[in-house]
Amino acid sequence: MARAAMRAGGGTAARGGQGRGPDRGALGRRLLLVYAALVYGFLFLPILLVMVTSVNPDGRATFPPPGVTDRWYRDLVSDDQMLEAFRTSLTVGAIVALVATVLGLLAAWGLSRYTFRFKRGVRALFYLPMLVPGVVGGISLVIWFNRIGLASGFWTIVIAHVVHALPYTLTLILTSFYGFDRRLEEASRDLGAGEWSTFRRVTLPLVMPGVIGGALLAFTLSFDEFVLTFFVAGGGVQTLPLVIFSRIRFELSPVINAAAAVVIAVSVLVLLSGQLAGWARARRQA
Amino acid sequence: MATSTLGRRSAGTGAAPARRPPRGLPGWVAPVASIGVPVAVLVAFVLLPLVFVGVYSFYSLNEMSGLMQTDFWVGNYREVLSSDIYRRVLWRTFQIAGAATLLALVVAYPMAYALGALVDPRRQGVLVLLVIVPFWTSYIVRTFSWIGILQRDGFLQDALGWVPGLPTDLLYSRAAVLIGFVHVFLPLMILPIYASVRNLDRRLLEAAHDLGSPPWRTFLRVTLPLTLPGVVAGLVLFFIPCFGSFVTPQLLGGTGDLMMGNVIATQFGEAFNWPLGAALSIVMTLIVVVGLAIFFRFADVDQVYG
Amino acid sequence: MVDHDVALREVTKRFGDLAAVDGVSLDIERGQFLTLLGPSGCGKTTTLRMIGGFEFPDTGEIYLRGEPMGRRPPYRRDTSMVFQNYALFPHMDIAANIGYGLRERKVAKAEIARRVEGMLALVELPGLGGRRPKQLSGGQQQRVALARSLVIEPTVLLLDEPLGALDLKLRRQMQLELKRIQREVGITFIYVTHDQEEALTMSDRIAVMNRGRVEQYGSAEAIFERPATRFVADFMGASNILDAEVVDADAGSARIRVAGAALTVSEAGLRPGDRVALMVRPEKLRLTAATGPDGTMADGATGWDATVAARVYKGATMAYQLGLPGGHALVADVANAPGGARFEPDQPVRVALRPNDAVVIRG
Numbered sequence: 029m030a031r032a033a034m035r036a037g038g039g040t041a042a043r044g045g046q047g048r049g050p051d052r053g054a055l056g057r058r059l060l061l062v063y064a065a066l067v068y069g070f071l072f073l074p075i076l077l078v079m080v081t082s083v084n085p086d087g088r089a090t091f092p093p094p095g096v097t098d099r100w101y102r103d104l105v106s107d108d109q110m111l112e113a114f115r116t117s118l119t120v121g122a123i124v125a126l127v128a129t130v131l132g133l134l135a136a137w138g139l140s141r142y143t144f145r146f147k148r149g150v151r152a153l154f155y156l157p158m159l160v161p162g163v164v165g166g167i168s169l170v171i172w173f174n175r176i177g178l179a180s181g182f183w184t185i186v187i188a189h190v191v192h193a194l195p196y197t198l199t200l201i202l203t204s205f206y207g208f209d210r211r212l213e214e215a216s217r218d219l220g221a222g223e224w225s226t227f228r229r230v231t232l233p234l235v236m237p238g239v240i241g242g243a244l245l246a247f248t249l250s251f252d253e254f255v256l257t258f259f260v261a262g263g264g265v266q267t268l269p270l271v272i273f274s275r276i277r278f279e280l281s282p283v284i285n286a287a288a289a290v291v292i293a294v295s296v297l298v299l300l301s302g303q304l305a306g307w308a309r310a311r312r313q314a
Numbered sequence: 315m316a317t318s319t320l321g322r323r324s325a326g327t328g329a330a331p332a333r334r335p336p337r338g339l340p341g342w343v344a345p346v347a348s349i350g351v352p353v354a355v356l357v358a359f360v361l362l363p364l365v366f367v368g369v370y371s372f373y374s375l376n377e378m379s380g381l382m383q384t385d386f387w388v389g390n391y392r393e394v395l396s397s398d399i400y401r402r403v404l405w406r407t408f409q410i411a412g413a414a415t416l417l418a419l420v421v422a423y424p425m426a427y428a429l430g431a432l433v434d435p436r437r438q439g440v441l442v443l444l445v446i447v448p449f450w451t452s453y454i455v456r457t458f459s460w461i462g463i464l465q466r467d468g469f470l471q472d473a474l475g476w477v478p479g480l481p482t483d484l485l486y487s488r489a490a491v492l493i494g495f496v497h498v499f500l501p502l503m504i505l506p507i508y509a510s511v512r513n514l515d516r517r518l519l520e521a522a523h524d525l526g527s528p529p530w531r532t533f534l535r536v537t538l539p540l541t542l543p544g545v546v547a548g549l550v551l552f553f554i555p556c557f558g559s560f561v562t563p564q565l566l567g568g569t570g571d572l573m574m575g576n577v578i579a580t581q582f583g584e585a586f587n588w589p590l591g592a593a594l595s596i597v598m599t600l601i602v603v604v605g606l607a608i609f610f611r612f613a614d615v616d617q618v619y620g
Numbered sequence: 621m622v623d624h625d626v627a628l629r630e631v632t633k634r635f636g637d638l639a640a641v642d643g644v645s646l647d648i649e650r651g652q653f654l655t656l657l658g659p660s661g662c663g664k665t666t667t668l669r670m671i672g673g674f675e676f677p678d679t680g681e682i683y684l685r686g687e688p689m690g691r692r693p694p695y696r697r698d699t700s701m702v703f704q705n706y707a708l709f710p711h712m713d714i715a716a717n718i719g720y721g722l723r724e725r726k727v728a729k730a731e732i733a734r735r736v737e738g739m740l741a742l743v744e745l746p747g748l749g750g751r752r753p754k755q756l757s758g759g760q761q762q763r764v765a766l767a768r769s770l771v772i773e774p775t776v777l778l779l780d781e782p783l784g785a786l787d788l789k790l791r792r793q794m795q796l797e798l799k800r801i802q803r804e805v806g807i808t809f810i811y812v813t814h815d816q817e818e819a820l821t822m823s824d825r826i827a828v829m830n831r832g833r834v835e836q837y838g839s840a841e842a843i844f845e846r847p848a849t850r851f852v853a854d855f856m857g858a859s860n861i862l863d864a865e866v867v868d869a870d871a872g873s874a875r876i877r878v879a880g881a882a883l884t885v886s887e888a889g890l891r892p893g894d895r896v897a898l899m900v901r902p903e904k905l906r907l908t909a910a911t912g913p914d915g916t917m918a919d920g921a922t923g924w925d926a927t928v929a930a931r932v933y934k935g936a937t938m939a940y941q942l943g944l945p946g947g948h949a950l951v952a953d954v955a956n957a958p959g960g961a962r963f964e965p966d967q968p969v970r971v972a973l974r975p976n977d978a979v980v981i982r983g
Contacts, residue, residue, distance in 0.1 A: 071445065219695075
């Protein structure tokens with residue numbers, strides 16, 4: 029009977045008014061949206077909690093926090109090991125962003141412009157680092173650096189981060205290359221610009237959103253990377269995630285919260301600024 | 315430069331000033347450099363290292379000195395496959411990763427459905443970005459935060475300790491590992507399912523309604539089958555990093571929750587049995603490859619990323 | 621040689637097994653408006669792109685002002701191309717787009733600004749230099765593309781179906797506009813299109829292409845009035861093409877048998893037994909009511925007995941579809957003069973044709 033009512037309602041009311049359907053459907057929808065909000069809460073709670081705890085006088089995640097303090101941040105800026113690691117992470121991140129972006133730009137150019145034998149294989153090779161489990165990637169590099177006699181340290185970390193970031197950077201840059209109208213380059217050459225001038229004045233500015241996005245992503249991937257670094261760092265040089273990890277395991281001090289909050293802030297600000305710049309650009313050109 | 319004056323003279327007609335001479339790069343330079351340089355880097359620092367994991371997995375340890383010797387020996391694999399310890403670790407790794415994956419599916423599906431089907435498409439971009447943002451933040455930091463939530467006298471107990479029957483001392487347990495996994499990798503499950511929900515042809519659902527299907531049956535017979543590629547993609551994309559994980563069980567789990575990744579790390583960092591660690595790595599990689607094969611066989615990749 | 625801006629000698633270009641351009645030779649005089657006309661895939665765009673240096677011939681040679689181009693890239697040729705979808709640089713404003721080639725030639729900034737202004741005036745877009753390409757209409761973008769190419773003062777301007785994206789009215793307007801600009805700047809234009817009407821409107825010379833070859837090369841009038849091959853006649857929109865056979869021939873004229881009637885045509889060099897085709901423009905046919913028994917008319921015209929199958933009012937003219945003996949059909953356009961004769965469907969009529977108005981096609 030209910031089904032008959034629905035069928036009858038289906039013809040007359042196009043939107044929402046289907047027999048017994050509307051109330052229950054609307055309720056279901058509302059429940060689903062509430063549920064989605066809860067999942068957002070689940071996703072963001074630990075992140076926000078780190079932020080809040082970093083100014084919690086208790087020095088750990090208590091509820092409700094008894095007040096606000098900058099004590100852990102003062103601890104942080106006087107913590108030489110943390111500061112040194114922070115500097116290392118920023119330097120590594122900057123170098124990785126530069127190298128991975130240049131390599132990604134070259135690879136995107138090659139993949140989008142040329143057809144050649146083994147292209148599928150080459151493409152698979154570019155995405156391979158994405159698919160190898162971190163632990164396996166880490167030990168493979170340990171074995172390899174040991175084999176070729178490259179001492180663990182700053183440059184082994186850079187190399188590991190570059191190959192880790194490259195597939196992501198390449199993906200972003202490739203997107204802007206595939207959306208590219210090759211006739212613009214022909215027009216440029218036709219108007220007297222040589223290959224290099226065409227690249228500099230036409231190609232590069234047009235793929236720039238992908239390049240910048242790729243560079244920012246490479247930076248944060250490097251800045252946050254832990255597993256590979258854990259294997260290839262070799263004790264002498266430490267990045268911020270390494271120091272945080274070892275502090276978590278051995279002394280769980282409140283200064284970790286402040287360091288963790290800084291790590292979160294750096295990544296989110298870097299990527300969010302890239303995203304916002306992209307949107308602003310899209311709006312300007314529309 | 316001689317060519318420069320030559321080029322200038324020959325082209326100087328009319329009011330347009332001379333064209334510059336060509337920059338003298340032969341045509342093969344661009345293709346070879348653009349593909350060759352990144353390929354060389356990846357061969358040198360991804361492919362060859364992986365090949366040598368394979369090579370090392372056939373080396374052995376000298377029984378007297380404990381030092382590695384470069385012979386060809388399948389004993390590492392025999393040990394991995396026959397020893398109780400490694401079989402148990404392998405099985406446990408499957409269990410934990412599998413349980414986390416199913417849990418994540420249950421959590422993610424309604425969320426992805428709400429995002430893709432109920433929210434105004436113009437607002438979906440921002441909401442999807444909000445799903446991705448946590449993914450941008452440090453894995454270590456996010457896992458670390460759960461320590462403060464789940465430990466005894468932690469946030470969970472402070473905030474919800476009054477709820478009767480709610481376990482609040484979860485740190486260093488299987489549950490903590492599962493929660494950690496679901497949290498850090500959840501976007502990998504949400505995004506592909508969201509993509510397939512968004513691609514659903516809304517008219518099919520209306521047609522099912524119109525033909526008299528109650529909502530739950532429409533869901534089972536139309537929505538679920540049509541979003542299955544996204545579900546499969548999500549399952550595989552989520553399972554693989556869980557399976558290879560090393561940090562989450564290390565920080566959140568107890569001694570009974572160690573997984574393959576931890577055992578491999580131990581072989582390298584503490585036991586100094588590189589050949590055995592290499593053999594374990596090869597086994598883990600093969601399992602991941604099988605997972606990916608399933609992914610590419612059954613999931614419509616274009617739909618997931620389209 | 622001196623007056624040829626562009627010369628093609630036996631130019632061939634293959635893509636895989638397909639000869640896109642197959643032994644094309646052309647001489648293009650300085651200051652002419654030449655159109656490469658043909659259906660898609662006929663090789664016209666490839667020919668244009670080879671002149672511009674975007675593709676290179678497999679065999680043969682292209683000369684610009686007598687100089688062989690070989691494998692010289694576009695940026696070292698005195699040609700410039702107006703692309704089908706304009707290819708304006710989206711990240712630059714209109715002034716920067718037009719000034720692009722000048723900046724590449726190291727022209728001083730003030731001079732660039734002055735010449736860009738001059739160009740904007742020529743293409744009738746003054747004051748729009750600060751806009752972005754996306755803010756302009758299709759027709760305006762078209763003019764910018766034209767200005768961008770003309771400002772570098774090329775020897776030859778190449779245009780690849782530049783009006784294809786515009787609506788009909790704008791197209792007509794731009795056709796006249798292009799012709800005006802070409803007269804003003806006085807350089808050679810090579811224009812690619814598949815639209816025969818467009819070609820007739822603008823061109824001094826037309827090369828009709830088919831399957832990579834030039835079927836006919838001549839003035840617009842010659843191509844339209846005296847198509848050399850059946851393909852050209854067909855492509856130029858001829859409605860009436862009939863198979864015919866030469867019965868009898870002398871020095872200046874011939875009698876041919878077509879659709880059951882014998883016609884006299886003024887055509888030299890035919891031999892009895894030749895199989896040819898006959899093309900008649902619909903407006904050259906005259907209709908009279910089929911009354912008189914006599915087959916020949918006062919001015920020597922000959923013709924057929926036919927039946928009106930259908931008629932369509934076309935404003936200035938009335939188009940009649942006529943059935944001929946043997947299943948052949950003809951279309952005739954008759955002026956709608958006041959008091960002129962009208963014919964009804966199924967009415968028998970006499971179709972007449974003067975010897976000079978029938979065109980014999982041998983190819």
